[in-house]
Amino acid sequence: MIAYTRIPVTKMKRHSNNNRIQTMKRLLGLLSTLTLLLGLGSAPQAADSLTLQLKWVTQAQFAGYYVALDKGYYAEEGLDVTVNAGGPDIAPPQLIAGGAADLIIEWLPAALAARERGLPLVNIAQPFKSSGLMLTCRKDTGITSPADFPGRTLGVWYFGNEYPFLSWMSQLGIPTDGSEGGVTVIKQGFNVDPLLSGQADCISTMTYNEYWQVIDAGYAPDDLITFKYEEQGVATLEDGIYALESSLDDPAMVDRFVRFVRASMRGWKYAEANPDEAADIVLSYDLTGAQTEEHQRRMMGEIAKLTAGSNGELSEADFNRTVDTLLGGGSDPVITKRPEGAWTHVITDQAL
Secondary structure: OOOOOOHHHHHHHHHHHHHHHHHHHHHHHHHHHHHHHOOOOOOOOOOEEEEEEOOOOOOHHHHHHHHHHHOOHHHHOOEEEEEEOOOOOOOHHHHHHOOOOOEEEEOHHHHHHHHHOOOOEEEEEEOOOOOOEEEEEEHHHOOOOHHHOOOOEEEEOOOOOOHHHHHHHHHHOOOOOOOOOOOEEEEOOOOOHHHHHOOOOEEEEEOOOHHHHHHHOOOOHHHEEEEEOHHHOOOOOOOEEEEEHHHHHOHHHHHHHHHHHHHHHHHHHHHHHOHHHHHHHHHHOOOOOOOOHHHHHHHHHHHHHHHOOOOEOOOHHHHHHHHHHHHOOOOOOOOOOOOOOOEOOHHHHHHO
């Protein structure tokens, strides 16, 4: 009987397999090196995510962010940005406090009031240079100046938008509780109905939005009288970009914010230079279908006036002017002390 020795056979097979494995490894290594040399082997890096919460619905007021999204400016910066529209029941400070947003668009008076109440919001960039807030009155009421306000009914937005109005009335010495010599304030919805129905003598409007809704409702400019807050010495900053103080302690988040601001300002400057195209881009992101081309193009033209002259960096003089306005609110000021740490140039210094 022949005895077979299996050990050598096993060794031969293992040796043969090892040779083939080593050969394959060398080939794969050479292929990998060649691919890298050709620039084809760079594995795509996952984009860094950021969520931006807007102050209001999708409209040209936020064109710079939608343009940056649509033109790929955020993608070029390695960012995956989600832009969430706002609405009447959405308070951006609450959302960022709850972790639902990394950045919010907010007015400085509301941000400072929230900060004094304990929410450490910090302005990291300021695309809007001028204010679009005004009070629009029917001329047939006989109102010709703020001296005619006492005894009248005025529509005012709340949810943080009331602060410039309250500061203005306080500076004028006009009570807002409906008492003698004061005004009656109604909490105005985000529409112009109180003026159209005669419920209010004057209502809150923006130069780029509600004023034109009144015009579209059949009023001529000569039928109205407007009081721009800036012209009344109540110039407060609007539509800044805000983050939480804790986020600025994280170098990785700071880096994301720098890239976000850089891309966003590219979007804003493109929107200023190409207002009609910017308005069309905004319309493409309006999932409600509520906006019209005419209104958005007109709005973008007005918004461009407010962002003109800004490179995104907050002006310390403009900040102090807003603070002085809020502190000068008489016996019931919006804020009670000058804020510290409420803004930073760390982001814009690197971004711009």
